[in-house]
Amino acid sequence: xxxxLGHEKYKYAAVATDVVIFTVVRGExxxxxxxxxxxxxxxxxxLPGGLVHAEESVDDAAxxxxxxxxxxxxxxxxxxxxxxxxxxxPFGRVVSVAYFALVSSxxxxxxxxxxxxxxxxxxxxxxxxLAYDHDEILRTAVSQLKGELMYSKISxxxxxxxxxxxxxxxxxxxxxxxxxxxxxxxxxxxxxxxxKAVGKQRKGTASRPAALFKFI
Amino acid sequence: xxxxLGHEKYKYAAVATDVVIFTVVRGExxxxxxxxxxxxxxxxxxLPGGLVHAEESVDDAAxxxxxxxxxxxxxxxxxxxxxxxxxxxPFGRVVSVAYFALVSSxxxxxxxxxxxxxxxxxxxxxxxxLAYDHDEILRTAVSQLKGELMYSKISxxxxxxxxxxxxxxxxxxxxxxxxxxxxxxxxxxxxxxxxKAVGKQRKGTASRPAALFKFI
DNA sequence: GCAAAAGTGTTGAAAGTACACCCATGA
DNA sequence: TCATGGGTGTACTTTCAACACTTTTGC
Numbered sequence: 001x002x003x004x005l006g007h008e009k010y011k012y013a014a015v016a017t018d019v020v021i022f023t024v025v026r027g028e029x030x031x032x033x034x035x036x037x038x039x040x041x042x043x044x045x046x047l048p049g050g051l052v053h054a055e056e057s058v059d060d061a062a063x064x065x066x067x068x069x070x071x072x073x074x075x076x077x078x079x080x081x082x083x084x085x086x087x088x089x090p091f092g093r094v095v096s097v098a099y100f101a102l103v104s105s106x107x108x109x110x111x112x113x114x115x116x117x118x119x120x121x122x123x124x125x126x127x128x129x130l131a132y133d134h135d136e137i138l139r140t141a142v143s144q145l146k147g148e149l150m151y152s153k154i155s156x157x158x159x160x161x162x163x164x165x166x167x168x169x170x171x172x173x174x175x176x177x178x179x180x181x182x183x184x185x186x187x188x189x190x191x192x193x194x195x196k197a198v199g200k201q202r203k204g205t206a207s208r209p210a211a212l213f214k215f216i
Numbered sequence: 217x218x219x220x221l222g223h224e225k226y227k228y229a230a231v232a233t234d235v236v237i238f239t240v241v242r243g244e245x246x247x248x249x250x251x252x253x254x255x256x257x258x259x260x261x262x263l264p265g266g267l268v269h270a271e272e273s274v275d276d277a278a279x280x281x282x283x284x285x286x287x288x289x290x291x292x293x294x295x296x297x298x299x300x301x302x303x304x305x306p307f308g309r310v311v312s313v314a315y316f317a318l319v320s321s322x323x324x325x326x327x328x329x330x331x332x333x334x335x336x337x338x339x340x341x342x343x344x345x346l347a348y349d350h351d352e353i354l355r356t357a358v359s360q361l362k363g364e365l366m367y368s369k370i371s372x373x374x375x376x377x378x379x380x381x382x383x384x385x386x387x388x389x390x391x392x393x394x395x396x397x398x399x400x401x402x403x404x405x406x407x408x409x410x411x412k413a414v415g416k417q418r419k420g421t422a423s424r425p426a427a428l429f430k431f432i
Numbered sequence: 433g434c435a436a437a438a439g440t441g442t443t444g445a446a447a448g449t450a451c452a453c454c455c456a457t458g459a
Numbered sequence: 460t461c462a463t464g465g466g467t468g469t470a471c472t473t474t475c476a477a478c479a480c481t482t483t484t485g486c
Contacts, residue, residue, distance in 0.1 A: 013231040013268045015300070015311045052229045054309040058300025082298040082313040084231070084274025093270040095231045097298040097311065166465075183467070184449065207463040208456040382437075399440070400476065423437040424483035 013084070013093045017062045018049035018134065019077070020100040020141035021070060024158055024174050028123045030105075031138060032069065035118030036131055040090055045122070046131035047138065049096060062099040069119065070103060075157050077101045078148075080141055088133045096132075100141040102157040125177075146176055153194055156215040162198055164210035165189065229300070229309040233278045234265035234350065235293070236316040236357035237286060240374055240390050244339045246321075247354060248285060251334030252347055256306055261338070262347035263354065265312060278315040285335065286319060291373050293317045294364075296357055304349045312348075316357040318373040341393075362392055369410055372431040378414055380426035381405065 021032040033045040048069040052061040059077065067073045077099045084095040105121075124142055128135065148154055149172060158171055169185050189195060196216055201209035237248040249261040264285040268277040275293065283289045293315045300311040321337075340358055344351065364370055365388060374387055385401050405411060412432055417425035 011267075011270055013270060013274075015229040015231055051227075052300065052311065054227055054229060055302065057302050058229075058298060058311055061300075079297060081295060082274060084268065084277075084313065086271065086273050095268065095274055095311075095313065097300065097313075164465085181450070182465090183451085186466080188448085204458080205464075206458050208458095208465045210465055380438085397477070398438090399478085402439080403441095404475090420485080421437075422485050423435080424439080424485095426438055 013095045015052040015058065016049055016089075016094045016096045017052055017058055017065060018047040018083075018096045018098045018132075018137055019062050019066050019069070020047055020080070020098065020138060021066060022100065022102045022124070022141075022145065022158075022175075023105040023121060024102075024171055025105045025121065027170075027174055029125075029142075029175050029177070030121040031124050031127060033120060033122050033127070033130070034069065035120075037118075038091075041131040044129070044131040045120075045127075047098075047134045048119075051094070052097075058097050059099075062097070066099075066101060066103075072103045072107055075101045075103050076154060078144075078154065080137070080144055083133055083137060085133060096137070098137045098141065100145060102145075102154055104158050104160075149175055150188070150192070153215045162200070162202075162212040162214050164202055164212060166210060168195070168213070229311045231268040231274065232265055232305075232310045232312045233268055233274055233281060234263040234299075234312045234314045234348075234353055235278050235282050235285075236263055236296070236314065236354060237282060238316065238318045238340070238357075238361065238374075238391075239321040239337060240318075240387055241321045241337065243386075243390055245341075245358075245391050245393070246337040247340050247343060249336060249338050249343070249346070250285065251336075253334075254307075257347040260345070260347040261343075263314075263350045264335075267310070268313075274313050275315075278313075282315075282317060282319075288319045288323055291317045291319050292370060294360075294370060296353070296360055299349055299353060301349060312353070314353045314357065316361060318361075318370055320374050320376075365391055366404070366408070369431045378416070378428040378430050380418055380428060382426060384411070384429070 023030050023032070032048060034048050036042065036044050036046050048065055050061065050065050052058050056064065062077050063073065066075060066077065078101070080098040080100055082095055082097045086093065088094070124138070127138060130138065145154070155168070155171055159167060165186055168189065169180055169182065172185070173180055194215060195213045198212045198214050200212045202212055203209050239246050248264060250264050252258065252260050252262050264281055266277070266281050268274050272280065278293050279289065282291060282293060294317070296314040296316055298311055298313045302309065340354070343354060346354065361370070371384070371387055375383060381402055384405065385396055385398065388401070389396055410431060411429045414428045414430050416428045418428055419425050
């Protein structure tokens with residue numbers, strides 16, 4: 001969405017997609033932002049996005065943009081909503097279909113340091129004043145992420161295939177931004193049917209070995 | 217969406233909106249469909265829809281189309297999802313943002329009889345084989361409608377401003393397609409804070425008068 | 433007084449929440 | 460043996476589900 005469209009001269013609106021890419025690092029829920037060059041958003045941060053090409057589905061466009069910005073593929077992307085206010089994009093009449101995804105920060109550490117300096121992770125709690133209507137998109141994404149966390153496998157992207165219940169709980173605590181009771185969490189998540197024990201243990205931890213689980 | 221676009225020649229996708237308009241008549245949940253003329257969908261039924269103009273928001277486009285097809289305005293339209301498969305529209309590369317609404321059948325009785333014969337209400341349970349990907353859109357809409365019914369005021373569009381709890385329960389039973397316990401329903405809906413008593417009663421009913429309520 | 437719909441409570445089950453101690457391992 | 464994190468159960472509260480009779484009105 002940082003290309004000029006000149007779509008003002010067309011009679012109809014064009015389609016873009018913006019992707020809210022979350023990760024968790026050092027106990028913080030972070031979102032990937034890119035720094036813009038073009039006026040009127042010079043040096044403003046924005047969600048990664050781009051126009052949907054004629055020969056690709058909107059889902060595929062979101063995947064493409066995710067991969068372009070992070071190098072990560074095969075991540076589950078979830079459609080959030082369409083944002084279609086008239087003035088939302090000063091470069092033309094563009095409707096954006098927003099997606100969100102959770103990606104493990106170590107899977108893309110290389111990419112974010114290799115990439116130019118105008119791509120960076122930001123603590124979600126501190127982000128404000130994004131370009132376009134991206135503050136609104138981000139708020140919607142955070143809210144939907146929290147709502148779905150306990151009822152879906154979206155968090156799988158943030159953990160290795162095999163993980164401990166404590167790993168999972170810590171992840172949930174960061175995303176939900178609150179403490180969770182260990183016993184209640186274990187009861188609920190094991191009853192949910194979303195994960196199952198793999199029958200192995202994680203050793204070498206200077207403490208009692210933890211059972212490993214995986215998403216089904 | 218029943219206009220040729222020729223958007224194949226553009227590089228990017230265009231935006232349309234399709235509106236799933238529900239009503240309840242004679243104990244059935246019905247959806248408004250229009251009969252198409254153009255190949256390859258000649259005589260197929262489809263959801264009302266159309267392209268989003270450059271100067272209107274997607275929300276406004278959905279409202280406009282709702283009003284064009286039903287004559288009803290000031291109805292709450294809820295965004296459902298965007299549908300963006302490449303081949304979903306044989307006339308061009310079009311991404312549709314779908315909405316749904318509930319409108320009282322008596323508010324638009326005139327309109328549907330005045331309108332030409334290729335607009336009609338269909339029992340949702342019997343609808344199949346719609347044009348485009350409209351079967352999928354309809355299924356998604358029905359599912360979301362059922363899910364939100366108890367937690368929002370969307371059903372307000374289907375009732376007069378003042379209604380009895382029995383009216384509301386009958387409506388819910390039709391939409392959810394199951395019986396609801398009267399006492400549990402009354403407890404839950406009155407605790408929800410979505411409605412409140414207006415302090416009046418409906419008289420002249422050959423039975424005990426019922427208290428009237430309204431949505432807040 | 434009777435037909436017709438309005439209105440109202442209780443009990444049991446299930447799910448959610450709060451809370452504290454013992455266990456297995458590596459160092 | 461101790462430091463570290465792993466693992467477990469119970470009591471209370473809240474929510475959901477099942478279920479039947481009395482009340483008020485018009486005729």
